[in-house]
Amino acid sequence: MAICTLGVWTACAAGLGSSAAADRANVSGPGRPDTTIIDVTTSVEGVYGDPDGPPGSVFGASGTAARTGTGKEFGAFGFACTVLPPVQSTSVRQCNQTFHTPRGQITLQGLISEQDVFHEVVTGGGGIYTGAQGCAAFERLGHGDDAPFRVVIHLVKDSDLKRALPIEWACPLEF
Numbered sequence: 001m002a003i004c005t006l007g008v009w010t011a012c013a014a015g016l017g018s019s020a021a022a023d024r025a026n027v028s029g030p031g032r033p034d035t036t037i038i039d040v041t042t043s044v045e046g047v048y049g050d051p052d053g054p055p056g057s058v059f060g061a062s063g064t065a066a067r068t069g070t071g072k073e074f075g076a077f078g079f080a081c082t083v084l085p086p087v088q089s090t091s092v093r094q095c096n097q098t099f100h101t102p103r104g105q106i107t108l109q110g111l112i113s114e115q116d117v118f119h120e121v122v123t124g125g126g127g128i129y130t131g132a133q134g135c136a137a138f139e140r141l142g143h144g145d146d147a148p149f150r151v152v153i154h155l156v157k158d159s160d161l162k163r164a165l166p167i168e169w170a171c172p173l174e175f
Helices: 158-162
Strands: 009-011 024-027 034-048 058-067 073-087 090-101 104-112 117-127 134-140 149-157
Touching (some): 090 117
Antiparallel strands (some): 024 034, 034 149, 090 104, 117 134, 134 149
C-alpha cells in the first residue's frame, strides 16, 4: 500500500515514509481504523542541553532516520524539550519533534516522564502528511544522550476520520 495514494492522514503512533514498500498495512477490524505503520530507527548526530537540568532547561537533538530492519534512508529528525517542575516526584519534559522526509514532514509533541519508552501525539504535517494527527511510540535502543530510538508511527486513513474513533482505540503500546 503506497502512502502517497492514500491522501491526507491522521496518525496514531510515530514516523515518516519515503519507502512505501516498507510500510505495513494493518486493518484493525470492526470499529477500528485502517492504519499504515511506519517503523524507523534514529541516529543522533548532535545534542545540546541537559535533560536532567532544573525546570526551564532546554535540551534536544537532531540526526537522521532509517527504516528499521532495512537501513534504507528515511529522512532527518529534530526535537527540543523543556524540563518542567516534577509531578509527584517524577521529572517531566514537554517535547516537540519533527521528522522531515523528501515527501513531507510530521510533527509530534508530548509530556514525557520516562525517557526510555514513551508516546507522543502527532499534531500535524506537511506535504503528503498535511493534516496528520495521532500518536507515536518511541523506544530507546541504548544508553546516553546520543542513543538511537526506534520510532513506530501508525497513520490512519482520513476516510476513517469521518466518524469518531472508538474510545477503546489508543496508540498501540507494543512495537
